[in-house]
Amino acid sequence: MDKFVDEWLIIQTLGEGAYGEVKLLVHQVSGEAVAMKVVDLRKCKDAKECVTKEEKIHKLMMHPNIIRILGKREEPNTIYIFLEYASGGELFNKIEPDIGMYAGDAQKYMKQLLNGMEYLHSKGITHRDIKPENLLLDEHGNLKISDFGMATIFRLRGKQRLLDKKCGTLSYVAPEVLKQPYYAEPADLWSCGIVFVAMLAGELPWDEPTQECREYSQWMKDTCITQTPWSKLTNVAFSLARKMLTHEPKARPTLSQILQHPWMNIKFPDSASCDIDEPDNACEPNAKRQASIADYEGSHETPTVTSSQPAPRIANNIAPERLAILMQNREQVCFSQPTSNDDLIVNSQLHFTQSPLTQNNFQKLIKRMTRFFVKTSCEKTTMQLCKVLDQLCYNWNSDPSGVITISLMDAKRMQLVFKANILEMDGKMLVDFRLSKGCGLEFKRNFMKIKKSLQDIIC
Template sequence: MSTEFVEGWEMLHTLGEGAFGEVKLLLNKVSGDAVAMKIVDLVKNANVTTSIKKEIAIHKKLNHPHIIKVYGNRKEQGVEYIFLEYASGGELFDRIEPDIGMKPQDAQKYFRHLISGVEYLHSLGIVHRDIKPENLLLDEHDNLKITDFGMATIFRMNGKDRMLDKQCGTLPYVAPEVLSGKQYHGEPADIWSCGVVLVAMLGGELPWDSPTNHCEDYVSWKECGITKQPWCKIENLALSILRRILNHSPPRRYKVSEIKQHQWFTKQFKDQGTPVKLPGTPLKKKIKLNRDSTGREEAILACSQPVHCDRTNQNHCDELQDRTSIGKKQVGLCSFSQPTNPEHMLLTSQCLGTQTQSGSNQTPLHRLVKRMTRCIMNTDFDKTRKELERLLDLFGYTWRECPQGTFTISCKDIRKMDLTFKANAMSLNGVSVLLDFRLSHGCGIDFKRHFLKIRGKLKPFISEVPMTWSLADATNTIP
């Protein structure tokens, strides 16, 4: 059920979650405006206080069409609330078909958006340091937006660049120099991550587990091996730009200006197509929400990256998103994200049996969009639950159901890293069930692989009827 967060604003379902909190959707009951609210419990996670302050300070400096906007923040009773632009198009990874990728023209469009945002960040002396599809959102107009600045830092102050030395990021996307144990430049490291994102978009898989000499796939790439997957699925012109972006030598790696001049980047595809207008209500005005308890915005940015992984000595190492060993330390951090990916239609007020003039009559499903990891079952609520339980046991997942109809599922991904996702069953008028899957932590592409495997076994019970029925009597709201 929805709850009122502050006067006039209802808190609806969960958009995403991380190691230190979650992201909820806020809806204005009168205007219908939507805001993503990131919630961090500083009492339970006291070691991230400095990092969160820095994240807010950096994010407030940013204003670019391909970066998620931050509207403000407030601190109340040990909880930090950060109010962000709601990207109703969901996460980029949901547009990537496992082992297939996406159309080259779509990959080019998103890559152009990504490079535009990264160029802006670097012009301000800021590096993101955790660029990956899970941190790249899409708005209602299918525009890419960079989000999650928890690992971002300043590399240039007063016109002077500084070297970085913290190991942070997500292993398959991190640049090799970041793992070297030596100092590195921030800009080339971000560019490398952008290149791995492009590989994922074009090939539907990641090129390696990590860019180290212990990884056979990475060594093969360094030695110009392109006969294996995913390289054999990528056409030559795209391989050309990838060769220059994923160069293991940072000084020889393409800069943003060179990327923008490359023939693949500027190419006009024959079937460029018409941009699809995705569902969702854009924010046309600035949302008025309280700032922090002091009423001030952070203006002074630190020159070092706060860390989270070592609770006893947090000045000596950064987080690597995938759980892996650096020396003898085990480190790990989940990102915040908004996995609410639409395909073609929003469950509108007409579908829901609600009024459009006032948000007060909207159900919590008003902002529910049809995403690729969702299906409608022609079985009732109890039978759907039992069938899902049977499949989860059959596939050997670790899972729990709490509350009833909400399943938290854990396993290892293809790289033996932790992967957690949720499945939520929602009864529709007692005759069918909406079964919704969303990623909680881990690789988005591998999450989709698991979803497709589960959906394949559920196929006999999946309804082929289009989603045009009323949801007014739906129960067990998606969290």
């Protein structure tokens, strides 16, 4: 077993959470991949209790639209949770900021999301943090609900209880959650409604569902029809959004009723065959906006966890001696895929190794749209990137392995943290960005600013 474990590789960090990191594991022989959630029990006194609850709830579920949990093993200060690897990345990978996605794709993802939520609720479980960052895609493009850190049981043996914990992400949370107590099912449904709007419009309707928020106040007064994001929706899509985002929880439709809504049953043509410039009547108007999505083709996105590490300190420029050390200590990062998943869950110490990135292994990377190749060396690329970050007035810091962490306040005055890693692959340099904390749409907006500023060195 020890020899077998030695054949597993840590391929890349998929994301960070409040208690640790999520890493991609690949077996050198079989090429099988799993995601491993590494929980550092020393980071928080209630970490073990929270993770144990999450694992027990997650084990109750088996559905094609829910990420499978494969097992768990414990060490004195660490818990490893093994999960199904969703190589398609996060749903926000498919959403272009301020534009959205093709309506036919949005319909497919909504059906899969609602099917997964219907199964969850049938088990008496509520997710409480539905958002594009927690919705992953498998290699076939099928949606998978992930991250059950805020999930809880609201119905047991036919008895339903009201919930009173404020949790979730403010832009996606239902208004009653901020007041308590609240019913689980309509609160989850509200979050699905925000995801629906984000997919079609490429933006969120409000920062928080309170009267103090101008956008939400206008929604309540029905005076926002001509403003974004609502002006981007067709009448049928707006009708569905209005029903899902009804302020009064009891007035919201059930998940099964939403699936019967006319918008959910429109026959959209395949996105590949839908003419962007001259859409026919079956295409939603937002299909016209898909032309600019081509700018993202060829690159891909990463799953991350709901919460994340504190913001890094400010660092202005890389001194020559610091840059030399950074280049010398830069880790060789490998990208390939775990044999039987059960063999990972052993009582002996896990041993992981790393190997260089190759063209063949590159194909197994998680899909993300926030990476590009450059024509410059690692050192020059690092200097150019840091110069651009200074010009954009972003706070940034680098670790000994060369990973640059960028921290800022986004357009909604929320903290946004993302990371850049410069990797060598078959003699070429790859600049790879991934979200660490914050809104996926805001992350992509800022990524595009950086990419535009580096246009001279991009292949």
